[in-house]
Amino acid sequence: xxxxxxxxxxxxxEAKQLVAEVAExxxxxxxGTPVVINEGLRxxxxxxxxxxxxxxxxxxxxxxxxxxxxxxxxxxxxxIITVLGVSDDSTIKGAVEEAKKQNKKIMVDMINVKDIExxxxxIDALGVDYICVHSGYDHQAAGKNSFEELTAIKRVxxxxxxxxxxxxxxxxxxxxxxxNPDLVIVGGGxxxxxxxxxTAAEMQKLVRQA
Ligand SMILES: O=C([C@H](O)CO)[C@H](O)[C@H](O)COP(=O)(O)O
Numbered sequence: 001x002x003x004x005x006x007x008x009x010x011x012x013x014e015a016k017q018l019v020a021e022v023a024e025x026x027x028x029x030x031x032g033t034p035v036v037i038n039e040g041l042r043x044x045x046x047x048x049x050x051x052x053x054x055x056x057x058x059x060x061x062x063x064x065x066x067x068x069x070x071x072x073x074x075x076x077x078x079x080i081i082t083v084l085g086v087s088d089d090s091t092i093k094g095a096v097e098e099a100k101k102q103n104k105k106i107m108v109d110m111i112n113v114k115d116i117e118x119x120x121x122x123i124d125a126l127g128v129d130y131i132c133v134h135s136g137y138d139h140q141a142a143g144k145n146s147f148e149e150l151t152a153i154k155r156v157x158x159x160x161x162x163x164x165x166x167x168x169x170x171x172x173x174x175x176x177x178x179x180n181p182d183l184v185i186v187g188g189g190x191x192x193x194x195x196x197x198x199t200a201a202e203m204q205k206l207v208r209q210a
Contacts, residue, residue, distance in 0.1 A: 002027040006185050018191060031057070048079075061083075062081070062091065070083075080106070133153060135166030164179070
């Protein structure tokens with residue numbers, strides 16, 4: 001099991017400073033959607049240049065033009081790029097095809113997918129690398145989490161790795177780990193803490209021993 005740090009509410013210098021604090025305790029650093037909107041793919045490029053040994057995920061949440069957008073994120077240095085599960089199969093196929101050419105990985109974000117089990121089965125057959133259940137900020141504000149969705153996709157996904165994101169904290173991590181995802185994604189659960197390094201270290205310990 002691996003740990004991904006999601007950076008959403010920061011600019012590029014703040015993002016680099018945060019990663020410098022916790023780099024030894026994470027496997028993947030995510031340039032979050034709000035950062036890409038504010039700073040562009042330059043944020044991905046600068047992060048990869050500053051931390052070449054970390055995998056960088058570009059959370060583009062692609063909805064159309066899968067091949068083209070994966071190509072641009074790859075050129076910026078992204079190792080993993082996100083596509084939305086609600087997008088058309090042709091978009092996901094285009095993203096997967098381009099990622100294979102560039103030796104990159106595709107993560108499908110299942111945010112807002114209604115029949116999660118059925119769609120996870122379909123997406124798994126398209127050859128993606130990760131399928132991620134996700135309660136976004138708006139869902140979190142309504143008290144939702146994705147723990148049950150993780151159990152649901154684990155029943156049907158045979159090829160892709162599974163991931164979970166959305167409001168995960170040190171206190172809820174043991175419950176998440178019980179469902180055995182391949183990747184746990186944490187944003188505010190680390191970035192919102194006083195001692196970010198200690199929190200990331202503790203999370204890494206739990207994730208590694210799972
Ligand atoms: O993808 C995310 C969200 O949609 C904002 O872009 C976050 O990176 C994801 O939810 C993880 O962050 P936390 O919920 O703060 O753990």
